[in-house]
Amino acid sequence: MKRIVVKSSKKYTIIIDKGILSETYERIQPVLKGSIVYIVTDDIVDSLYGSVLADSFKNSGIHAYKYVIPNGEISKNSDNYISILNDMANKGISRSDTLIAFGGGVPGDLGGFAAATYQRGISLIQIPTTLLAAVDSSVGGKTAIDLKEGKNLAGAFYQPDMVICDLSLMNTLPDIVFKDGCAEVIKYGILSGNPLFEQIRKPIKKNIESIVYRCIKIKRDLVQKDEKDTGIRQLLNLGHTVAHAIELLSGYTISHGAAVAKGLHLVTKISYTQGICPKEVFTQINDILNIYGFNTDSLYSAKDIANAIIMDKKRSNEYINLILIEDIGKCAIKKTNMADLDSMIQKAMDYRG
Ligand SMILES: NC(=O)c1ccc[n+]([C@@H]2O[C@H](COP(=O)([O-])OP(=O)(O)OC[C@H]3O[C@@H](n4cnc5c(N)ncnc54)[C@H](O)[C@@H]3O)[C@@H](O)[C@H]2O)c1
The missing domain is CATH 1.20.1090.10 (Dehydroquinate synthase-like - alpha domain)
Incomplete structure (x- = not known):
């Protein structure tokens, strides 16, 4: 297991290991404040690993909601972004709850931007599942969606509270x-x-x-x-x-x-x-x-x-x-x-x- 601490406007830890997805709850527990986690993921990642992540919250007292987008860049759009915010509001997500962006750079950027802006910012955990997201998009706090006029045109700098990088997830990458x-x-x-x-x-x-x-x-x-x-x-x-x-x-x-x-x-x-x-x-x-x-x-x-x-x-x-x-x-x-x-x-x- 390796750990990296980032000292930016937020101080946070990146954990790099293999086979730790099933331990997500205990790994992120030190930074969890509320009683709800809201998972943003895509359909492929969800079908492969959604249940492993959800199961880690069983018997924890934490309720896990999930929002699944179709996979691919096309989903990093304003419709999904607004729809996530509406869904979070309808489910009563509060400022002390946590959004988990689970997937490649697309769920990472979209979920990150929703976390940055919902009620002016709630806690964010990044769980990258692609090599690109592991080495790049899950770290550093750039979040965004694409507009019709161009890529990443709306976004925010918003650092996560923790990054859980489980390298075993890369085994299923095309x-x-x-x-x-x-x-x-x-x-x-x-x-x-x-x-x-x-x-x-x-x-x-x-x-x-x-x-x-x-x-x-x-x-x-x-x-x-x-x-x-x-x-x-x-x-x-x-x-x-x-x-x-x-x-x-x-x-x-x-x-x-x-x-x-x-x-x-x-x-x-x-x-x-x-x-x-x-x-x-x-x-x-x-x-x-x-x-x-x-x-x-x-x-x-x-x-x-x-x-x-x-x-x-x-x-x-x-x-x-x-x-x-x-x-x-x-x-x-x-x-x-x-x-x-x-x-x-x-x-x-x-x-x-
Ligand atoms: N925020 C940043 O700093 C930053 C940096 C670089 C790139 N990005 C953004 O990242 C995005 C690209 O990221 P990406 O390449 O990860 O794209 P992605 O999230 O679309 O993932 C690529 C594909 O891999 C699939 N996938 C993900 N994890 C998998 C797994 N473990 N097993 C099998 N399939 C899996 C996804 O379903 C998808 O079909 C772009 O939108 C880009 O703008 C952001």
Whole structure:
């Protein structure tokens, strides 16, 4: 068992272990205040593990309600969000009760946002069930729903009271969903360097506990320094500015992880062609993306990607913070003029190394 303590606006513990879902009640008991837990999950997670979680509250004196959404990004919407709030109100959930967000990033973000806003905020426990949610979305307090106008457009920074990460739940993940999480792990490897970067040259499943632990610690350290994402936490966006543009251009038919892998590849090429990183770094990152079988082909033109980035960021100003790679373990936030994006991306794409 491993534990990580996050000291942000809320201090909380992340427990990483195998086979602990059935012990949820006793694990979260120290932070439980009321007599009701309200579980937000999706249909797949519920069919696999819903009863294990519910059973952990048997004979505890805690009443467990459950709200089940259809699985997938489509459910991270305002209708489900309002419907959850209405249901919580109808069931008499009070300010001292607790919402448990149980699933991947979708139930995590949606449930987290409901917890952040119901009666101006109630306790929140995150129980991630995907690799992506374990290493990324369950930690750090970003909660959100998508609007028709774009992804994650309504949300709140709202830290959980505890995170229970049961790695045995990953055994049932479809390969494609597990691979999505691997792209995020590779991001952490590039950001932090060795030992993680070397460790992930071997299959992640072999060392999952220590890899998840390392990734969460990297995120924890950045969140503690910059909880509201105005400075150094932006390093976690490595590959993501391009990834979000690719997701948008694909009409969200490309998964987040696949887009992150393409984004990591393109920012590595940009870093190299702008003279920011040496060729060996470019080769090492390509190698690792190949080990995991990521397709790094660009499906869109430089102009389309640049325009999609600009559309995504047009609410701020004429500059964008791009995260570029200087070395394995050394990335930097580079203020970039939006007008230069197209030519930077084109130059990177023209490089055939
Ligand atoms: N809040 C943050 O900081 C943050 C960070 C990264 C991503 N996100 C968000 O996370 C979301 C993506 O997360 P995701 O990839 O976990 O998506 P997801 O929640 O949709 O899960 C992916 C699929 O895996 C299934 N699944 C989940 N756990 C399973 C298990 N143990 N066994 C079998 N199937 C299982 C789900 O039912 C779903 O079909 C996006 O909405 C993204 O915006 C948020």
